[in-house]
Amino acid sequence: MPIAFAELASLLQAIFLRHGVAPQVAQVLAHNCATAEQDGATSHGVFRINGYLATLASGWVDGRAVPVVEDVASGYVAVDAAGGFAQPALQAARPLLVSKARAAGIAVLAIRNSHHFAALWPDVEPFAREGLVALSVVNSMTCVVPQGGQRPVFGTNPVAFAAPCAGAEPIVFDMATSALAHGDVQIAAREGHSLPPGSGVDRHGQPTCDPRAVLDGGALLPFGGHKGSALSMMVELLSAALTGGHFAFEFDWSQHPGAQTPWTGQLIIVIDPAKTAGAPFAERARTLVEHMRAAGVERFSGERRYRNRQRAAREGIWLEEPQLAQLRQWAEQQ
Amino acid sequence: MPIAFAELASLLQAIFLRHGVAPQVAQVLAHNCATAEQDGATSHGVFRINGYLATLASGWVDGRAVPVVEDVASGYVAVDAAGGFAQPALQAARPLLVSKARAAGIAVLAIRNSHHFAALWPDVEPFAREGLVALSVVNSMTCVVPQGGQRPVFGTNPVAFAAPCAGAEPIVFDMATSALAHGDVQIAAREGHSLPPGSGVDRHGQPTCDPRAVLDGGALLPFGGHKGSALSMMVELLSAALTGGHFAFEFDWSQHPGAQTPWTGQLIIVIDPAKTAGAPFAERARTLVEHMRAAGVERFSGERRYRNRQRAAREGIWLEEPQLAQLRQWAEQQ
Numbered sequence: 186m187p188i189a190f191a192e193l194a195s196l197l198q199a200i201f202l203r204h205g206v207a208p209q210v211a212q213v214l215a216h217n218c219a220t221a222e223q224d225g226a227t228s229h230g231v232f233r234i235n236g237y238l239a240t241l242a243s244g245w246v247d248g249r250a251v252p253v254v255e256d257v258a259s260g261y262v263a264v265d266a267a268g269g270f271a272q273p274a275l276q277a278a279r280p281l282l283v284s285k286a287r288a289a290g291i292a293v294l295a296i297r298n299s300h301h302f303a304a305l306w307p308d309v310e311p312f313a314r315e316g317l318v319a320l321s322v323v324n325s326m327t328c329v330v331p332q333g334g335q336r337p338v339f340g341t342n343p344v345a346f347a348a349p350c351a352g353a354e355p356i357v358f359d360m361a362t363s364a365l366a367h368g369d370v371q372i373a374a375r376e377g378h379s380l381p382p383g384s385g386v387d388r389h390g391q392p393t394c395d396p397r398a399v400l401d402g403g404a405l406l407p408f409g410g411h412k413g414s415a416l417s418m419m420v421e422l423l424s425a426a427l428t429g430g431h432f433a434f435e436f437d438w439s440q441h442p443g444a445q446t447p448w449t450g451q452l453i454i455v456i457d458p459a460k461t462a463g464a465p466f467a468e469r470a471r472t473l474v475e476h477m478r479a480a481g482v483e484r485f486s487g488e489r490r491y492r493n494r495q496r497a498a499r500e501g502i503w504l505e506e507p508q509l510a511q512l513r514q515w516a517e518q519q
Numbered sequence: 520m521p522i523a524f525a526e527l528a529s530l531l532q533a534i535f536l537r538h539g540v541a542p543q544v545a546q547v548l549a550h551n552c553a554t555a556e557q558d559g560a561t562s563h564g565v566f567r568i569n570g571y572l573a574t575l576a577s578g579w580v581d582g583r584a585v586p587v588v589e590d591v592a593s594g595y596v597a598v599d600a601a602g603g604f605a606q607p608a609l610q611a612a613r614p615l616l617v618s619k620a621r622a623a624g625i626a627v628l629a630i631r632n633s634h635h636f637a638a639l640w641p642d643v644e645p646f647a648r649e650g651l652v653a654l655s656v657v658n659s660m661t662c663v664v665p666q667g668g669q670r671p672v673f674g675t676n677p678v679a680f681a682a683p684c685a686g687a688e689p690i691v692f693d694m695a696t697s698a699l700a701h702g703d704v705q706i707a708a709r710e711g712h713s714l715p716p717g718s719g720v721d722r723h724g725q726p727t728c729d730p731r732a733v734l735d736g737g738a739l740l741p742f743g744g745h746k747g748s749a750l751s752m753m754v755e756l757l758s759a760a761l762t763g764g765h766f767a768f769e770f771d772w773s774q775h776p777g778a779q780t781p782w783t784g785q786l787i788i789v790i791d792p793a794k795t796a797g798a799p800f801a802e803r804a805r806t807l808v809e810h811m812r813a814a815g816v817e818r819f820s821g822e823r824r825y826r827n828r829q830r831a832a833r834e835g836i837w838l839e840e841p842q843l844a845q846l847r848q849w850a851e852q853q
Contacts, residue, residue: 260594261624261794290595291788293625297796318761335815346753348760356756358749409743415692415820418807419680422690426682426803427652429796434810454625454788460595462631462763469760473752476768481669486749 186509187501193231194219199516200234204241206248213272217303223502225493228368229304231508236445237302238515245444246270246300252277260289263428266299271323271451274299275308286317286455294453297430300446301325306359306487308453309347313355316467318348318456324424325447327433329363329405332414335390337404340433340447341367342420349458350474351467358486362417363405370396370405423452520843521835527565528553533850534568538575540582544607551606551637557836559827562702563638565842570779571636572849579778580604580634586611594623597762600633605657605785608633609642620651620789628787631764634780635659639679640693640821642787647681647689650801652790655679658758659781661767663697663739666748669724671738674767674781675701676754683792684808685801692820696751697739704730704739757786 188196194215201211214237222230240246250269254277257263262282266274274296285292301323312319325340343366345359361367364384373380374396387393388402399405407413425432430450438444458466474485504512522530528549535545548571556564574580584603588611591597596616600608608630619626635657646653659674677700679693695701698718707714708730721727722736733739741747759766764784772778792800808819838846 255796257794258624259622260626261791263794263796265796288593289623289626290592291625291627292594292623293790295794295796318756331811331814331816333816333818334811338811338814338816344750346749348753348756356752358753360746360749408746411820412694412742413746415680415694416678418690418811419682419692421807422652422682422804426800426807427790427792427795429798432803432807432810456627456761457595458761460591460597460629461761462589462597462599462629464763466760469766470756473755473760473766476766477665477668477672477752480665480672482665482667482672484667486745 186506187503188509189501190219190223190497193222193502196512196516197231197234200512201237201248203516203518204238204248206241210248210250210270210273213276214270217272217307219502220307221304222504223494223497224490226304226490228366228372231504231512232368232372233302234512234515239443240300240302240446243438243441243443245438245441245448246446254278254281256281260285260292261295262292263295263297266296268298268448269300271296271299271301272303272308275451275453282453282455283312283315283317286457287459290460291454291456294455295428296451296453297428298448299430299451300448301451302446304359305343305345306347306357306490309345309359310355310357312455313347313349313357316349316459318458318466319346319453321345321451321453322420322423323451324421324430324433324449325367326436328367329407329417330386330390331418332407332411338434339407339417339421340449341405342417342424342433344416344420348470349467351465351471353471353474354487354491356470356474356485356487360408362407362413362420364408364413365405367405370399374400424450428452520840521837522843523835524553524557524831527556527836530846530850531565531568534846535571535582537850537852538572538582540575544582544584544604547606547610548604551641553836554641555638556838557828557831558824560638560824562700562706565838565846566702566706567636568846568849573777574634574636574780577772577775577777579772579775579782580780588612588615590615594619594626595629596626597629597631600630602632602782603634605630605633605635606637606642609785609787616787616789617646617649617651620791621793624794625788625790628789629762630785630787631762632782633764633785634782635785636780638693639677640681640691640824643679643681643693644689644691646789647683647691650683650793652682652792652800653680653787655785655787656754656757657785658755658764658767658783659701660770662701663741663751664720664724665752666741666745672768673741673751673755674783675739676751676758676767678750678754682804683801685799685805687805687808688821688825690804690808690819690821694742696741696747696754698742698747699739701739704733708734758784762786
């Protein structure tokens with residue numbers, strides 16, 4: 186069943202409102218989640234609503250939190266998300282962050298005391314659409330074993346990057362520093378697929394390709410061995426130590442059965458390439474992309490999302506009938 | 520034969536001076552190269568002197584270039600390295616960069632028109648010793664095939680990161696976004712070792728473990744498949760497009776036989792963690808490291824270098840007799 190983006194976003198907004206989320210927060214989360222679904226990132230689309238609702242019901246996250254923006258220095262903005270979601274915190278701080286980046290050439294946003302349960306690329310892509318370069322990291326819950334370690338310490342800890350490209354959609358990537366994203370493991374478990382070798386270990390620390398073994402007390406491995414592990418460590422330092430948020434291993438949700446959202450921190454660095462010497466950045470980015478295509482690269486990160494987005498604009502977003510029925514039921518639930 | 524750090528640095532400085540390098544530049548390059556040798560990073564130590572001298576003799580790099588520092592904005596410093604080395608450009612801009620980072624909370628240094636022929640960690644570690652967090656990227660010469668491509672486009676494009684850690688040496692890593700660093704391939708070729716599978720391709724684009732086949736018209740692969748490839752693309756964008764420097768594939772040294780140094784750009788982002796909310800950053804970093812150790816991690820990036828450094832302080836730096844004789848000969852050469 187296809188559904189228009191605006192209709193899906195309204196439906197999701199109604200669901201969040203029905204489950205105690207403040208109107209402003211509901212609007213931000215609904216738009217974020219509908220965007221992921223529209224872009225074909227199903228692991229971060231409506232599939233996540235169940236997790237959002239379970240977490241809200243558990244009292245673990247505050248759907249009515251009001252983020253507090255702090256103007257720390259000429260290039261530094263901090264936000265206390267007050268135990269709420271990271272996306273409304275970013276939205277509250279965004280105008281100040283952008284104006285600082287344009288004035289100073291670079292600025293950083295440090296979000297703490299926040300829950301990030303979504304994809305990371307929707308946080309950075311809009312900066313590139315305004316001509317800015319953005320880099321973001323966020324840490325999540327302990328589920329990745331550091332290289333050389335025996336127990337999980339890190340979250341899946343993604344890194345996302347966005348940059349403008351002349352005459353084309355922005356260059357955007359969003360990569361877990363784990364071999365797989367947590368959402369991919371959940372999808373594989375649901376659909377009965379096995380995981381690629383080297384992705385994870387079971388509860389005894391033994392390598393496994395069974396997604397259920399990873400989810401049932403097992404853990405993921407970093408991508409690319411010691412290099413991915415070092416990057417994941419950097420994400421912990423930047424997202425938690427630098428923001429004043431929690432490390433992946435520091436929060437305890439055992440008193441909140443059903444809670445799924447990591448209570449951590451997020452860092453976003455924004456650079457204004459108008460300060461660049463020489464040719465405009467976006468044109469130079471286009472030169473690089475053209476050279477990569479000439480060398481035989483056919484698939485670029487982000488392109489599949491843009492194709493799905495175009496298709497969704499034409500046809501609507503395709504959801505399975507039971508999925509849509511479930512969403513409508515949640516929206517009507519008292 | 521052991522040689523004291525100061526003696527090695529003096530010897531290297533004399534070599535650079537004898538080969539037309541300006542005193543200030545010679546001092547910076549000699550200290551950098553002696554540091555790599557002392558820290559056991561032999562691929563970036565005195566092994567590189569031959570390449571420096573061949574490049575200087577070819578007229579490809581200007582050993583007497585005077586970097587021009589530009590105060591672009593309250594968080595943005597640019598340097599035109601004027602066709603010289605990147606390290607003296609960083610040294611010239613460093614005081615302004617640090618004062619901006621401390622005032623604004625974050626600052627960026629964009630170096631262009633520069634040659635970087637050294638390891639990247641010596642550029643970032645000193646920031647961490649001043650209590651700052653630093654991230655740097657530099658692009659090099661075309662030798663890495665992008666994921667999905669048939670021909671090399673990227674350089675080995677390292678990413679280096681440094682952060683203070685309470686009561687301990689700084690946390691520092693420096694990783695090529697290629698499966699191997701170029702220096703490692705050169706060392707393997709010299710010593711007759713084979714490369715790990717998945718590291719490179721020969722001149723026909725076929726996988727190979729022979730370092731000579733990689734160096735003879737072949738190429739390296741990114742680490743970690745599409746993720747390492749995306750990071751390498753990001754390094755090109757930040758080091759070249761954003762600074763006004765050259766992409767890895769844009770410079771032509773064919774008229775300069777013997778030239779080995781990439782004529783590109785470098786970006787350094789410095790953050791002042793004194794702006795952090797809550798507990799001091801360095802103490803939080805220590806908490807993370809302790810948790811990683813408790814999970815069984817025994818080797819940390821940078822630790823081997825610190826051990827080698829301590830040993831060099833006690834015993835001097837061990838060089839092979841013919842290597843030392845060669846250095847002394849170069850220092851006396853007119």
